[in-house]
Amino acid sequence: MTEGYGQHRWDDTARPTHRINPGRGLVSVLDVASVSHWRAVLLLTIAALIFFLPGFFAIPPLDREESDIAQITKQMIENDNYVDLRFQNQNRQSESVASHWLQAAAVHAVAATGLPRTSVRIFPYRMPSLIGGIGAVLATYWAALAFAGRRGAVLAGLMLCASILLGIEARLARPDAMMLLMVTAALGAMARAYFEWQRGDERTPARGSVASVFWLALTGGLVIGGPLMLMYVVLPVAVLAVLDRSVTWVRRLYPALGMLWLVIVTATWALAILVQGGGLGLMLGTLGGDVWSRMALLPMFQGGPPGTQFVMFFALFWPGAALAGLAAPAVWRARHQPGAQFLLAWLVPAWLVAELLLPKLPHLVLPLLPAVAIMIAGTVERQALAEGTWVSRGAMWWFVVPAVISVAAVVASIVFTRQPAFAAWPFAAGAMIFGLVAWGLYDLSRAERSLLNAIAASLLIGITVFGILMPTLTPLFPSVELSRALRNMKCDKPMAAAVGYQEPSLVFMSGTSTLLTDASGAADFLQQGQCRFALVEGRYERAFAQRAEAIGLLYAVTARVEGYNYIHGRQISVAIFSSDGTE
Template sequence: MVETYARPRFGEPREPKNRVNPGGRLVGALDFVSGSHFRAVAFLTLCALLLFLPGFFNIPPIDRDEARFAQATKQMVETGDFVDIRFQDDVRYKKPVGVYWLQAAAVESASALGLPHAQLRVWLYRVPSLIGAIGAVLLTYWAALTFVTRRGAILAALIVGSSVLLGAEARLAKTDAMLLLTVVAAMGALARVYLSWQRGEDPEHPPWTWPAIFWTALAGGMLLKGPLILMFVALTIVALAILDRSATWLWRLRPLWGLMWMLVLVLPWFVAIFWRAGEAFFADSIGGDMLSKLGAQESHGAPPGVYLLLFWVTFWPGAPLAAMAAPAVWRARREPGAQFLLAWLLPSWIVFELVLTKLPHYVLPLYPAIAILTVGALERRVLSRSWLRRGAAWWFVIPAMASVIAVIGAITLTRQPVFLAWPFVAAALIFGLFAWWLYDDNRAERSLLNAVVAAMFLAVAIYGVVVPALTPLFPSAEIARALRNVVCVGPKAAAAGFHEPSLVFMTATETLLTDGSGAADFLGQGSCRFALVEQRSERGFVQRAEAIGLRYNVATRIDGYNISQGRAISVAIFRSEGTE
């Protein structure tokens, strides 16, 4: 079971024949924080905040998923009903209630503390994602300690925290960052149980801590995204059982007590929603959402191999090192640590590649396993010396491409060069260049740290400066701002041709989503009413207004771009002047 030959185990540092002192302040900082767990946790928390906070507060709600989640939570807060999940009058049963409760807690807490208009501040709905992302970074560190040194665990956590995909999810009011936290917690506990069995440690009195973390994490994951977390765990266990021809170590998880504890946490809401909605929730969430992903749901179909292609961007800056580590990881595949991590990674990755519906965030819970495997090879200094080493240039290519796209996009959409982003772009390019030029087998650690710093500057440039400046991409925010500036009290609105969830969230739950004719009828039913009519629906609005004798004027017109539909839009805000 456990290897007994002399060469280092997976993740154990191996001295290079010719030691080269990597030097540099970044490596010196890593030396310092590696001295204790407290310093490591404080350092990783600070790095996570630097990576995730830029843009967190000032990017408007993103269509469509984030706005849908936020609006459903907003309605929970408005109605006081924390069992049912709705978007306006439509049920929203694709996901369980977990993230809605977390978002509602953030909003209610802010309101209790006196923050004005808390329900309209989308960043409050993002707080659980921020906590989930920071927690996932810290739990990656905790899980990695099972496989590598403290120094290596810090590097693994930095790889996960600086990844492009987690940076995006940390800023979105959705389930995926919190799901990552629960998956890493469960897999970290599972790894400790499995490796203690591999080492032949005393099975008579297994600790309660690891099973408690494992089963609690499973319950949290199920409340967040249904049985998906069970897939990651089950595929890992099945793969290990096949490779080891034994699964007796599972008894160390105290499954009988654990299952009962998990059911205590999960069942109350599932019983409540079944009592409220009958079979509708399970039909929509399992049949309508989960099983439908076997096909190309919502035009998100793609062939196998797409996740592997996206990996080079979504896992940057860890992707180049992961490629260099891959041959060594495969050679070590039968060592207990590498075997567990590959069992966590490969079966679920294959499933996601085979399923037709593909969205980048689906594979996020597998990234910690890749990060730990990568650091294990880095610590042993067995990174590939083949052509994959040329992939170090990727540390510079991504900042260069992202910077060019961001600046050109800003100029195209706003006619402004966004000069404030340029110093941060320059810093990202410089550190990306350092990461590339300084790379060799004995200085891979130094290159990685430079790449992480490049990711921090890139986050400030893109999320903190460029994206908030792209106001045409957020027409709902401009429409809501225009409605807040009207002189009447309690404005009501109807939207025709522009029905994005962000509009409902930014205006009011009662905002009517209709067509041009319906918007004209709505406008004629009272004062302080506004029709938000997209240009393609104006003909229907005008014809119906003429038919009912409605007099109106254009309060303002907002031009923008609907990122959900990929087309330019122009929304006129009409106000009634009465009827003839």
């Protein structure tokens, strides 16, 4: 990595001759990291691990999408068939197979360590997301070097690292964090090619490597996210072509060789799928992805008017979002500068598509957040944030958000577990203190220090919520208790049928053979032999009893699990029935 692109910062207006630097605390850490690239990379890597690891191993599988994706990978491993995408008997050929292959590789790697029951532990399936999240933070730093100095680039990486949305995605067994890495790397390479063209450089030593990064990232994004990758890449090119009345800068990415590489990889990929027995549907799914298929797994995001993504941004990109509005005037003033023009082309058109044409899934705007982070970091670096009486009100959110989240998390713990979760209180208090300091310190000359305190508050919020509270909210994860109850039965290889509560996490944890049926089907299932259990939600117990009486089934209640189904927003009580004589 070089800093030669720093001269193409998006705002070439006058900069302060000196930086206010108290030289202590969090700012001193940034000072040390900004001395060299390896220090910056080391700091960002350590920071990403500290931010993403709390709760990574302890939080149970989440419904629905994470458990659904993990179960598909699990069946791949069980059947030793890596081209047949299925959730039980449901065909899922419309999904991208690449993300499942990454998960399968991680599961095999963890299993090689000798850890028992690897396939039903969720954390190996999350490993690609953790790697993608760390890589995305480093890619943001690398991309930001084209627009700002090393200090600003580190700040941009820290903002992305501390964002709530990436903190969630890096802990989930989904392809979104890896997709973020691919988009950020591709756009970072595009920015360098664009700036070379803007300043008229005929050739630079890094040109070939930059093109290689672009085509590798584009290929990876296509096999992981399908045509969405093209949206994030093609829209900026189209906007810049209109603004500059030229696309000749694209030649610096060696498009002929790149397309040849893409064709070779695609053909090899398709041939491998055909040899392994996959069909046309799998190939189209692999290269096409299916945003709409994820809607059934995320019902809370099925609707929403235009502007929904914008509103969610201020929560999901916290703490950096608190400065987004303050940076906007400086970015707008510099909109004709190459850097600001490129960042706006990266951000605005894809955001409009996500707002107007696509489902309101938060991960669709995740690849746009590095552009926002770079804009804010560049503005902070130049002390060009907007001033006014409303500024302090915006900075107030650095305190309000951790206060609200901390109180809500502790209250949730008390409501669901009847425990006050004292272990979380010091971290919650620390988050509020750092947030209060960030708010209290804020002024134009100390924005950097305030932001660093807000980032520290975000870290403590992550420890509070993900590291301590979520793993203890056992009523929210009935599948864990149900699968544990089945494992504790005194018979070998218990089989289960589920009625009412039929979330993907139950199939993942209790076994692929778990039958999802109705009350009559569960009674019939129970009558077919020993070591069989019916998991019947309370609403269906009467229907189960009626069918059992009709067929002469003798049964007993082995256990009962109380919980809360957060997908449907209701309390549930699941009885575990066994046929008479089975324990």
